[in-house]
Amino acid sequence: MSEHPPIPPVEITEQAVQNAVDAALAAIATASDTATIRAARAAHTAEGSPLSRMNAAIRDLPAERKAAAGKLVGQARARANQALADQEAVLAEVEARAQLDAETVDVTAVPPRRALGARHPLSLLMERMQDVLVGMGWEVGEGPELDHEWFVFDALNTDPDHPARSEQDTLYVAPTERHLALRSHTSTVQIRSLLERGAPLYLVGPGKVFRRDEIDATHVPVFHQLEGIAIDRGLTMAHLRGTLEHLARAMLGAEAQIRLRPNFFPFTEPSAEMDVWHPRAKGGARWIEWGGCGMVDPSVLRSCGVDPDEYQGFAFGMGIERTLQFRGDLNDMRDMIEGDLRFSRQFGMVV
Numbered sequence: 001m002s003e004h005p006p007i008p009p010v011e012i013t014e015q016a017v018q019n020a021v022d023a024a025l026a027a028i029a030t031a032s033d034t035a036t037i038r039a040a041r042a043a044h045t046a047e048g049s050p051l052s053r054m055n056a057a058i059r060d061l062p063a064e065r066k067a068a069a070g071k072l073v074g075q076a077r078a079r080a081n082q083a084l085a086d087q088e089a090v091l092a093e094v095e096a097r098a099q100l101d102a103e104t105v106d107v108t109a110v111p112p113r114r115a116l117g118a119r120h121p122l123s124l125l126m127e128r129m130q131d132v133l134v135g136m137g138w139e140v141g142e143g144p145e146l147d148h149e150w151f152v153f154d155a156l157n158t159d160p161d162h163p164a165r166s167e168q169d170t171l172y173v174a175p176t177e178r179h180l181a182l183r184s185h186t187s188t189v190q191i192r193s194l195l196e197r198g199a200p201l202y203l204v205g206p207g208k209v210f211r212r213d214e215i216d217a218t219h220v221p222v223f224h225q226l227e228g229i230a231i232d233r234g235l236t237m238a239h240l241r242g243t244l245e246h247l248a249r250a251m252l253g254a255e256a257q258i259r260l261r262p263n264f265f266p267f268t269e270p271s272a273e274m275d276v277w278h279p280r281a282k283g284g285a286r287w288i289e290w291g292g293c294g295m296v297d298p299s300v301l302r303s304c305g306v307d308p309d310e311y312q313g314f315a316f317g318m319g320i321e322r323t324l325q326f327r328g329d330l331n332d333m334r335d336m337i338e339g340d341l342r343f344s345r346q347f348g349m350v351v
Contacts, residue, residue, distance in 0.1 A: 010050070010053045010054050010056075010057040012054050012057060012058070012061070012069045012072070012073065014072065016050075016054070017051075017054065017072050017073060017076045018076075020044070020049075020050040020051050020054065020076065021051070021076045021079055021080060023044060023050070024040070024043075024044035024045065024049075024051065024080040024083070024084075025079070025080065025083050027039075027040040027043060027044055028040045028044070028080070028083045028084050028087050029083070029087070031087055031091065032091070033091060033095070034091065034095065037084070037087060037088055037091055040084065040087075041084055044080060045077070045080050045081055045084060051073065051076055051077050051080060052077075054073045054076075055073050055074075055077060058070050058073065118344055120336075120344060121324060121328070121336070121343075121344060121346075121347040122224060122320055122321065122324060122336060124347070125320055125323060125324050125327070126206050126224060126226060126320050128251070129206075129226050129247065129251065129320075129323070130204055130206055130226070132246070132247055132250040132251070133204045133228060133243075133247065134204075136202075136243070136246070137202060138202040138203060138204050138228065138230075139202065139203050139204070140203075140204055140205075140206065141189045141190070141192075141193045141203045141204070141205045142189060142205070142207065143183075143186070143188050143189035143192050143193075143205065143207070144183075144188075145182060145183055145207070145208055145209075145210070146173065146180055146181070146182055146183070147180070147181065147183050147188045148179055148180060148181075149165075149172075149179040149180070149181055150179070151183075151188040151191050151192065152170075152181050152183055152184060152185075152188055153165050154303070155191045155300065155303040155304065156187055156191065156266060156267040156300060157266045157267050157297050157299045157300050157303075158266045158267070159266070162266065164184065167212075168212060169184070169211060169212055170182075170184050170211070170212070171184075171210050171211070171212060182209075182210035183207075183209055183210065184209055184210060184211050185209055185225055185227065185317065186205040186206065186207045186209060186225045186226070186227045186317070187205070187227055187229075187267065187315070187317070188205075189203070189205030189207065189227070190203060190205055190227065190229040190315065191300075191303070191304060193205075193229075194229075194231065194301075194304035194305075194306060195304050195305065198305065198306060199231040199232065199306050199310075199311040199313075200231055200232040200233070200311070201229065201230070201231045201232075201313075202228075202229075202230045202231075202232070203228065203229050203230075204226060204227070204228045205226070205227045205228070205229075206224065206225070206226045206227075206320075207224065207225065208222060208223070208224055209222075209223060209224070209225050210222055211223075215334060216333075216334070217331065217332045217333055217334065218325075218333055219333065220321065220333055220334070220336075220337055223319055223320070223321045224319070224320035224321060225317055225318070225319055225320065226317065226318060226320060227315065227316065227317035228243070228315065228316050228317070229296065229313060229314070229315040230243070230313050230314055230315075231296065231301070231306060231311050231312070231313035232311060232312070232313065233310065233311060233312070234312065235295075235312045235313050235314055236295075236312070237260075237270070237295060237314070239314060240293055240294075240295070240314035240316065241258065241260065243314075243316075244258050244274060244293065244316060245257065245258050248276045248290075251323070251327065252276065252278055252279065252280070252327065253279055253280065255277075255279040255285075256276060256277055256278065256279060257276070257277040258274055258275065258276050258277070258290075259274075259275045259277070259287065260272035260273070260274055260275075260293070261273045261274075261275065263292065263294075265292055265294060266297070267294075267296065267297050267300050267315070268292075268293070268294025268295055268296060268297055268314075268315055269294065269295060269297045269298075270294055270295060271292065271293070271294035272292070272293050272294055273289065273291075273292055274289075274290050274291050274292065274293050274316065274318075275287045275288060275289050275290060276288055276290045278326060278327075281326065281329070282329035288326050290318050290322070290323070291316060291317050291318030291319070291322075292316065292317055292318075293314065293315065293316035293317070294314065294315065294316075295312065295313070295314050296312070296313040296314060296315050301313070321333055321336055324336065328346070328347065
């Protein structure tokens, strides 16, 4: 096994001590950061450095030389250690100032603005319409988007051979023997709420619905509806009209009006098509078809376990996309589903 070469003896003379001090002071003076000052300490003042070895060698000197040598080496080590401490203090201050400069926050600077996303105008409009009815004392209800055919059609007095029940209009889920369908209206929420809670009931059911429609300027296969139902003693068509007129004026302004035209729906009798007078419509004020409504058919109440001789009620429904289209003077409904931020910016980017 190889051995380390022997360490040569240390000569303690004024010139040797001065050379060690000069080398230490030069290394310390040129140290520019924590790493280099640490290296200077290890090389010139720590154990194994020339000055440290000279200090250890004093014990081997004759007695008459120890005092003079001890004074000489001690003064040299003191100069080196003082220079080291001074330089460490300077570097510590420089590094602390640099760190503060790097971490400084300009509180007057404008923070960067990042587009993190925004609420879609359809969501905002649907919530606005809900708020109007909630302000009248109504409640908001929810239900499954995939539901049994009984809730989608049978409970709503829809005949088995009604065209709406065909696969050309409604999306059924295989196997068809399970009688599951994607709801084509949010009336299913009303049926479920009546079954669970009974009457009296004032409920608005917003949500997504599905139909086999081709995408064009006025139709999309997946859209949103807001339907309301009120079941109580003594309700009439006058209450229905008053509710819808209040909703129309809240959405379109104090000049808005509604009119009801006779129509037919399986779940209401009498039934009506509702038009709204839009005072600020593009191209001038005019009547616009908005949705359907009517008095709840007694058979629907019986299906939900409500006595039609004691309770009466009305129901209505309108499409949110349709409402946004004429309220925002939009020509093409497809703009609502393409995800183009320019569309949302027309209505304000509400996060």
